[in-house]
Amino acid sequence: MSERTTAQWQAADAAHFLHPFTDFQSLAAKGTRVITRADNIHLWDSEGKKILDAMSGLWCVNVGYAQQALIDAATAQLTQLPFYNAFFQTATPPAIELAELLAEVTPPQFEHVFFCNSGSEGNDTVVRMVRRYWDLLGQPARKLIISRNNAYHGSTMAGASLSGMSGMHAQGGLPIPDITHIEQPYWYELGRPLGLSRDDFGRLAASWLEDKILAVGPERVAAFIGEPIQGAGGVIIPPATYWPAVQAICERYGILLVSDEVICGFGRTGQWWGSETFGTRPDLMTFAKGVTSGYIPLGGVMVGERVARVLIERGGEFNHGYTYSGHPVACAVALANIRLIRRERLVERVREDTGPYLATQFASLKEHPLVGDAETCGLMGAVLLVMDKRAGTPFAAELGVGMLCRGHCFGNGLIMRAVGDRMIIAPPLVITRAQIDDMMALIHRCLDLTWADVRAADGA
Numbered sequence: 001m002s003e004r005t006t007a008q009w010q011a012a013d014a015a016h017f018l019h020p021f022t023d024f025q026s027l028a029a030k031g032t033r034v035i036t037r038a039d040n041i042h043l044w045d046s047e048g049k050k051i052l053d054a055m056s057g058l059w060c061v062n063v064g065y066a067q068q069a070l071i072d073a074a075t076a077q078l079t080q081l082p083f084y085n086a087f088f089q090t091a092t093p094p095a096i097e098l099a100e101l102l103a104e105v106t107p108p109q110f111e112h113v114f115f116c117n118s119g120s121e122g123n124d125t126v127v128r129m130v131r132r133y134w135d136l137l138g139q140p141a142r143k144l145i146i147s148r149n150n151a152y153h154g155s156t157m158a159g160a161s162l163s164g165m166s167g168m169h170a171q172g173g174l175p176i177p178d179i180t181h182i183e184q185p186y187w188y189e190l191g192r193p194l195g196l197s198r199d200d201f202g203r204l205a206a207s208w209l210e211d212k213i214l215a216v217g218p219e220r221v222a223a224f225i226g227e228p229i230q231g232a233g234g235v236i237i238p239p240a241t242y243w244p245a246v247q248a249i250c251e252r253y254g255i256l257l258v259s260d261e262v263i264c265g266f267g268r269t270g271q272w273w274g275s276e277t278f279g280t281r282p283d284l285m286t287f288a289k290g291v292t293s294g295y296i297p298l299g300g301v302m303v304g305e306r307v308a309r310v311l312i313e314r315g316g317e318f319n320h321g322y323t324y325s326g327h328p329v330a331c332a333v334a335l336a337n338i339r340l341i342r343r344e345r346l347v348e349r350v351r352e353d354t355g356p357y358l359a360t361q362f363a364s365l366k367e368h369p370l371v372g373d374a375e376t377c378g379l380m381g382a383v384l385l386v387m388d389k390r391a392g393t394p395f396a397a398e399l400g401v402g403m404l405c406r407g408h409c410f411g412n413g414l415i416m417r418a419v420g421d422r423m424i425i426a427p428p429l430v431i432t433r434a435q436i437d438d439m440m441a442l443i444h445r446c447l448d449l450t451w452a453d454v455r456a457a458d459g460a
Helices: 006-016 024-030 068-080 093-105 119-136 157-162 187-194 198-216 242-253 274-278 305-314 328-343 346-367 401-411 433-458
Strands: 035-039 042-045 050-053 110-116 144-148 179-182 221-226 256-260 284-287 299-304 371-377 380-385 417-419 422-425
Touching (some): 068 328, 093 110, 110 119, 119 221, 119 284, 119 299, 157 179, 179 198, 242 256, 242 274, 328 346, 380 433, 401 422, 422 433
Parallel strands (some): 144 221
Antiparallel strands (some): 035 042, 042 050, 284 299
């Protein structure tokens, strides 16, 4: 890294770099935060400040930073074969070997994988595959894909359309045709005000899928797509009754079930896959992020045999793909990453040790005067900030209490994301109990600082 001051980095950034999901003018006025190095679960910025990364980068650095095995795998592959494509009836050993390994660590219905570069591209691929599948079965009217409000499935045209976020749909004429949405299974916001138990609400939320299928016509519905836990939507953990009921509805109407595992996959929920945690049997699974722990871009779609057999035996040429599908360096890093996850038993550690420990520690947050709810699944968690604990009254959106709390987090050496007034975490899977204690101490401190600000604003 060239020697520049923070101000010089910020000036160059403002002059040339358009950031994702960013108000460009606002960031230029404020100045970007410049991250310069990382190790294990910590980052350091250009001012030398140490920061505990409770978001694993962007939900992806599952094995932590500076893992030499992944660095060595990339270096060796770059030396031997830095790139070749998967077109021209050609493959490379890392891509073939990774396809084998993914078939081994995914549920038994998956024997085939289609590689891409990100979760967004993976979900674009899902749209193409799902519609091609029904075409080949002589049911071309089955084009409609059902998703959920507040879901996140990427930011390409198809990915953003599958996503259920109004801010994204307001820009660019989205969603594209034949994609529709139902309400999310968010008990605190939708079920609690009705006086429903979590289990009863889970069944009600699942019934909204059947209502939509019947409203649009079952003969038009191709698939339902969902994240096992909605990540970017605020770590919305569905009731235990929700996914089994969704599975039954998909089977009843013969539609494909797509599990978007971009965030939940590779151990985040305490199983290899979120679908295993919630007991579903998806026909397709999208993955990215944790497959390489974010060290290099890679994504893909696991294709269940129900779909794969039709595409292989009846489909002829599938006119879809990417220059970097099965990139040998990315695949080599993914192989090293998955082997490290197995060797260190990180999935088992999340399920049996650190996940339950985090759940116990998070439960203590419910006593805080600012917290309406706190919940975890594996190494994902969310804290809801409310104005009135007993009534569950939310703060007015314009107050930006979540962003206020996020500011205190950054100021105190903690990365914790704000989704509205839900403060969320997804720390690296290598985090230890002692590091969870450090993280929780920082969370408590930042909640106290936010509470003091709220009281001061109220004149208390």
